[in-house]
Amino acid sequence: MPEPLTVPFALTAQVERLIPSARLGRLGRLRRGLEKGLRVDANGHIAQTPHPHALGSKLTHPHITTDYSESLLEYITPVYSQPGEALCFLSDLHTFTYHHLENEWIWPGSMPSRLSGNDSVPIADYGSSNVGTMKHVYRKGLDMRYGRIMQAIAGVHYNVSLPDDMWHGLRELEKATNIPFNDYRSTRYFGMIRHFRRHSWLLLYLFGASPAIDKSFLPDGHKVPEKLQSLSDDTYFAPYATTLRMSDLGYQNKVQSQLKICFNSLSNYVNTLRHAISSPWPDYEKWALMLMASGVS
Known part of the structure; x- marks a missing residue:
């Protein structure tokens, strides 16, 4: 028989000390947001039609836009304290979209539907404004680096943040009030990130569905x-x-997998990220030289 899982004493004690605050309602405002979809035709092929005009401007709409591809819907819910409210809003976005889709469906899986090669994934077009052009050119760069097929992979983004009341309570319990609040909160968030990365295999095992x-x-x-x-x-x-x-x-990105981003602190994270984005890569440099030689800026 395997040994039963045990919760570290420090964590157990910390949770027990937070119970009075929880009973007062100070910890019940966990903030959640959802982002999610891929449009497909009636035969399950990735849609080749433009983003439906009736859904609004994909450049400025706060809740319905596109990700990499013109066919890759991205829904963005407001931030809610109750999971049910976020799910209801997401359901409303689906319902509204289906009212304006003509013989098309929203693909439910994260891996894409039927493709017909790299060019069958249409790059999102955000118009001729400076911001729209920049977003389109950025996506063309992703095509050169990784191809469009990988960019057609979709997924649910689950955004979560903890209420400041909880951080204030933990800061008091840990007698860390000499540390500025923003610094304390950043330190604890990076601790959460490290724990998530350490145990992410378990989350994928329990909730993966592709x-x-x-x-x-x-x-x-x-x-x-x-x-x-x-x-x-x-x-x-x-x-x-x-x-x-x-x-x-x-x-996945094999180039980025070679970068070492440090999550020990905010300063370490910023410094290693700055080093990563300024590090040259031979293959990308070759493409830049080829584009310059061909007169493309």
Whole structure:
């Protein structure tokens, strides 16, 4: 029999000390936001139509926009304290969208639907304004670096922040009032990030739900990874997978995987991030020289 999981004493004591504040309602305002979708046609192929005009401007709409692709819907809910309220708003966004889709559907999975090569993923067009042009050019750069197919992978973004009352309570319990509040809160958030990264495998194991991909996701001539098996004429799957989206087949960047971003503190994070974005990469430098030589700025 495996040993039962035990909660560290320090954590148990900390939780017990927070119970009185929780009973007073000081800790019940966890803030949540959801971002999410991919439009497909009636045959399950990625949609080639522009972002529906009736959904509003994808450049300025606060709740309905696009991600990388013109077909990749992005829903953004307001921040809510109650999970049900965020889900209801997301449901309303789906309902509103379906009223304005013509013979199209919202793809439910994170791995994309049927594709027809790299160019079948239309890059989002945000108009001719400076901001819109910048967003479009940035996406063209992503195409050059990683290809559009990887950018068609979707996922739910779950944004969460903790109420300041909780941080004030913890700061008092830990007798850390000599530390400026913003510094204390940043330190504790980075502690949460490190814990999340340490235990993220468990979250993927428990909540991952993308064990299959359409065969069109792999380019023609691409060697099928040994981990994948054929499930049907058009689908591969990994028998023991939970989330191919987070695997080396999913939304990954081999270049960025070589960067070492430090989450020990805000200053370390900023410094290592600054170093990462200013570090040259030979392949990207070659493309820049090729574009300059061809007269493209």
